[in-house]
Amino acid sequence: MSTLPGKTVLITGANAGIGKDVARQLALRPEIARIYLACRNRDRAVTARAELETATGRSIFDIVVMDVADLGSVRAGLAAIDGSVDALVMNAGVIGPQSMKLTADGVTTVFATNVLGHVVLLEGLLAEGRLGEVAVLVGSEAARGVPKLRMKRPSFVTTSANELATVIDGSYFAGRKADFNLAFGQVKYIGALWMAYLARQHPDRRFITVSPGGTTGTQAANDLKLPLRLAAKYVMPALGITHKLDVGARRLVDGVTDPTLSSGVFYASAANKVNGPLVNQAEISPDLANLTFQDHANEAIHRFIV
Numbered sequence: 001m002s003t004l005p006g007k008t009v010l011i012t013g014a015n016a017g018i019g020k021d022v023a024r025q026l027a028l029r030p031e032i033a034r035i036y037l038a039c040r041n042r043d044r045a046v047t048a049r050a051e052l053e054t055a056t057g058r059s060i061f062d063i064v065v066m067d068v069a070d071l072g073s074v075r076a077g078l079a080a081i082d083g084s085v086d087a088l089v090m091n092a093g094v095i096g097p098q099s100m101k102l103t104a105d106g107v108t109t110v111f112a113t114n115v116l117g118h119v120v121l122l123e124g125l126l127a128e129g130r131l132g133e134v135a136v137l138v139g140s141e142a143a144r145g146v147p148k149l150r151m152k153r154p155s156f157v158t159t160s161a162n163e164l165a166t167v168i169d170g171s172y173f174a175g176r177k178a179d180f181n182l183a184f185g186q187v188k189y190i191g192a193l194w195m196a197y198l199a200r201q202h203p204d205r206r207f208i209t210v211s212p213g214g215t216t217g218t219q220a221a222n223d224l225k226l227p228l229r230l231a232a233k234y235v236m237p238a239l240g241i242t243h244k245l246d247v248g249a250r251r252l253v254d255g256v257t258d259p260t261l262s263s264g265v266f267y268a269s270a271a272n273k274v275n276g277p278l279v280n281q282a283e284i285s286p287d288l289a290n291l292t293f294q295d296h297a298n299e300a301i302h303r304f305i306v
């Protein structure tokens with residue numbers, strides 16, 4: 001994003017964790033004039049806004065009530081925003097056993113939250129000429145697997161639109177116990193392919209997927225079983241595998257503000273790591289740069305938007 005004054009940013013899932021810290025860090029930049037906190041719960045958003053005002057000394061936060069797992073709510077939130085936004089940060093996300101339930105749109109909650117609601121939001125802004133400069137989708141190293149942490153790499157037989165659609169509607173796991181960690185990685189993978197597709201359609205804007213990396217100090221692990229929760233909260237930080245909240249959020253702030261990051265690229269940690277410097281993930285998973293797979297992801301997603 002350019003450093004001209006008067007910039008406006010919209011962040012989904014901005015009342016907690018990484019999204020809230022992205023709001024805090026962006027508000028400390030003089031060029032940022034307004035930040036929309038798009039949150040599903042107004043009370044939690046009001047509390048977060050008060051904390052952000054205290055932390056930054058700025059009263060530039062507007063609340064937009066938006067449940068990204070509900071397309072009607074996304075469209076209503078879009079209509080409630082005045083004018084255009086210079087930057088969009090698509091951060092809201094869930095993981096865990098509850099995330100395999102289907103929404104009213106016939107997609108898994110993990111897909112609805114991490115991707116589908118954001119597709120309707122971003123494409124709505126683009127269709128109305130209301131995205132100024134850059135959109136950042138929050139990705140994850142789970143999209144290409146982390147063998148050291150026993151996170152399986154999502155792999156597909158043909159990566160056809162039909163096959164990707166089985167991830168979206170949950171039928172990929174038909175007849176067997178769903179692996180919600182793998183589902184999360186698959187969903188983030190499809191999201192990164194979709195962003196790369198959009199980058200080709202709109203060369204005048206920037207579309208970047210960035211993983212915050214393994215980040216402590218968030219609510220993300222709260223729905224996991226106790227051993228996994230303890231590992232995420234205590235063991236991984238102690239081993240230096242993960243980093244602190246401000247470091248993870250800083251990666252997304254860079255996605256918004258660093259003009260050297262290339263449109264269409266998915267940036268995350270080096271192979272087998274969830275912290276450290278950002279690298280282009282197509283160096284690890286060349287399929288992320290496959291134009292046909294990107295087209296298939298876009299096609300599969302749009303089967304679920306009416």
Ligand SMILES: NC(=O)c1ccc[n+]([C@@H]2O[C@H](COP(=O)([O-])OP(=O)(O)OC[C@H]3O[C@@H](n4cnc5c(N)ncnc54)[C@H](OP(=O)(O)O)[C@@H]3O)[C@@H](O)[C@H]2O)c1
Nearest residue numbers: 013016017018040067068069092093140214215218219220
């Ligand atoms: N933490 C990590 O190590 C890590 C690693 C890789 C990627 N990520 C990604 O980073 C993003 C933020 O995660 P986090 O760690 O900050 O998690 P978090 O603390 O659980 O925060 C998630 C945020 O998303 C919001 N949200 C969830 N479902 C929503 C919905 N349907 N509509 C609107 N908002 C919704 C939550 O709101 P409520 O308070 O109302 O629930 C909360 O504000 C996610 O996309 C996650 O996949 C995190």
